[in-house]
Amino acid sequence: MSTPTLDIQRIATLSRLKLSEEEGAQYAGQLSKILDYMHVLEKHDLSGVEPSAHAIPMFDVWREDVSRPGFTCAEALANAPRKSADQFMIGKVVE
Amino acid sequence: MSLATETIASLRSRLLSKEITATDIVTDLVKTIEARNPEIGAYLSYDVQAALDEAAKADISQPLGGIPLAIKDNINVTGQPCTCGSKMLAENYTAPYDASVISQLRAAGAVPFGRMNMDEFAMGSSTENSALGVTRNPWDLGRIPGGSSGGSAASVGSDLAIAALGSDTGGSIRQPAALCGCVGMKPTYGRVSRYGLVAFASSLDQIGPLTKTVEDAALLLNHLCGKDAADSTSLDIPVPDFTANMRDGVKGLRIGLPKEYFVEGTHPAVSAAVQAAIKQYEALGAEIIELSLPHTDCGVATYYVLAPAEASSNLARFDGVRYGHRALNTSDVLDHYMTSRAEGFGPEVKRRILLGTYVLSSGYYDAYYLKAQRARTFIRQDFETAFEKVDVILSPTCPSPAHKMGEMKNDPLTMYLEDVFTIAANLAGLPALSLPCGHDVSTGKPLPIGMQLVGKSLDESTLLKAAWAYEQSTDWHKIRAK
Numbered sequence: 001m002s003t004p005t006l007d008i009q010r011i012a013t014l015s016r017l018k019l020s021e022e023e024g025a026q027y028a029g030q031l032s033k034i035l036d037y038m039h040v041l042e043k044h045d046l047s048g049v050e051p052s053a054h055a056i057p058m059f060d061v062w063r064e065d066v067s068r069p070g071f072t073c074a075e076a077l078a079n080a081p082r083k084s085a086d087q088f089m090i091g092k093v094v095e
Numbered sequence: 096m097s098l099a100t101e102t103i104a105s106l107r108s109r110l111l112s113k114e115i116t117a118t119d120i121v122t123d124l125v126k127t128i129e130a131r132n133p134e135i136g137a138y139l140s141y142d143v144q145a146a147l148d149e150a151a152k153a154d155i156s157q158p159l160g161g162i163p164l165a166i167k168d169n170i171n172v173t174g175q176p177c178t179c180g181s182k183m184l185a186e187n188y189t190a191p192y193d194a195s196v197i198s199q200l201r202a203a204g205a206v207p208f209g210r211m212n213m214d215e216f217a218m219g220s221s222t223e224n225s226a227l228g229v230t231r232n233p234w235d236l237g238r239i240p241g242g243s244s245g246g247s248a249a250s251v252g253s254d255l256a257i258a259a260l261g262s263d264t265g266g267s268i269r270q271p272a273a274l275c276g277c278v279g280m281k282p283t284y285g286r287v288s289r290y291g292l293v294a295f296a297s298s299l300d301q302i303g304p305l306t307k308t309v310e311d312a313a314l315l316l317n318h319l320c321g322k323d324a325a326d327s328t329s330l331d332i333p334v335p336d337f338t339a340n341m342r343d344g345v346k347g348l349r350i351g352l353p354k355e356y357f358v359e360g361t362h363p364a365v366s367a368a369v370q371a372a373i374k375q376y377e378a379l380g381a382e383i384i385e386l387s388l389p390h391t392d393c394g395v396a397t398y399y400v401l402a403p404a405e406a407s408s409n410l411a412r413f414d415g416v417r418y419g420h421r422a423l424n425t426s427d428v429l430d431h432y433m434t435s436r437a438e439g440f441g442p443e444v445k446r447r448i449l450l451g452t453y454v455l456s457s458g459y460y461d462a463y464y465l466k467a468q469r470a471r472t473f474i475r476q477d478f479e480t481a482f483e484k485v486d487v488i489l490s491p492t493c494p495s496p497a498h499k500m501g502e503m504k505n506d507p508l509t510m511y512l513e514d515v516f517t518i519a520a521n522l523a524g525l526p527a528l529s530l531p532c533g534h535d536v537s538t539g540k541p542l543p544i545g546m547q548l549v550g551k552s553l554d555e556s557t558l559l560k561a562a563w564a565y566e567q568s569t570d571w572h573k574i575r576a577k
Contacts, residue, residue: 051465061327
């Protein structure tokens, strides 16, 4: 596999990161170099093996559907950069 | 002699005999921190009054009663900052709850004291990626302390802390422990609850101790492990007393040397120190067995696909709404997210989010992420095969002693390759420990060298037994940074 040309601004938008053109060029160069290195994975035949998401077997974990104590409204809002009337304040999202 | 120079074990016996009080320990620590932290920079912050209040109330009858512990700044402690070394959380975040490990340590009588510097969001191996301050290696102030738990390691290595907590995703406890001359341990994945640890790569992260001795690591581990309803990946299995078999010796213990870990490129002083340690184990009656971990060459690539992929997802929570940095005067909701995150995150975090987003993006998932998950299976199987023949696996912790500050700052790939010996244990979920085994004296100032022991899943006890036997037969742990 060869490393395709990186559309860094597209990746940045998917990542929700604003990058200047200069930053974009710098990251594109570094990421290409890192992705080239990933070709080391090609050395081994990986086709017949199950992928591991975890190091140990993991299964769905269930608990009883009963309420537990959580944050109060004031505690949940304590770190909010902007809040109003016991709610998080965000910018307008509807036209 | 300041109480700051002592170990958990020695302080506990002096507390129990009423020779000293918990307040005396905090007072001595504060004096040492005030004198030396300005040049070492291990602590980002510390609340003396809160520690004195807690020390005065500490229940000395508990197993860790009255012991102050330095906490990496990505583990939540109620009412304290938790910056993760990032501007994102530096301005206005106060932890609203205790991480589960902190609740357990408090129940055992310990006093959380101090917030330790780290690479931003635990991404890095030098602590140079902290946005909030420089941490220097106490053995040579011109060098890095390692990372990402660099503040924790530098504090323990210079007697600025009795012991510390760190987190280890790819070596972030063991590598700085090696470079600062202390013991650092990553427990088996699932042994320790991650609830309250700010997530970097959830399938790899584990909290663990950084201590002056192997015994202290065992004493702390006793109160870190256990099933926690708040972390579904924590394991519901009995937690032994990790000090119980620690003194049993290594006669007949089978120690494996993976040939892939003893290759060119390792610093000569590191090779020499580790070879001497192998001889020492032989003299102590251990059996040395050469073996192969054939997928070692996949380790770094696998890790640097999986860890950034998980990080890109975990760090999506920083949206400038519920907590963390929020940009001013943005035009719309997308601009709000993109600008807040661009202003809050530093370069290495951005690099890894971009990398992780790329390998998960449509069209590239199979080529990178899925392939890395398959390689992870092979890496795990390598260890399973190896552990049919041996009880522990020995190697250097890292290929070289601490490098100079700034030396690798613009070369992320070279820095990533330095993690080659530590990341496999995270990918395979195995317990691993680094302990001091020598010094590189070629630069004029002694620089600590660490040896790594990797154990079978859930077999921390054998790991600690092997480490204790070596430690007690050598003097490396007694030599402190001047």
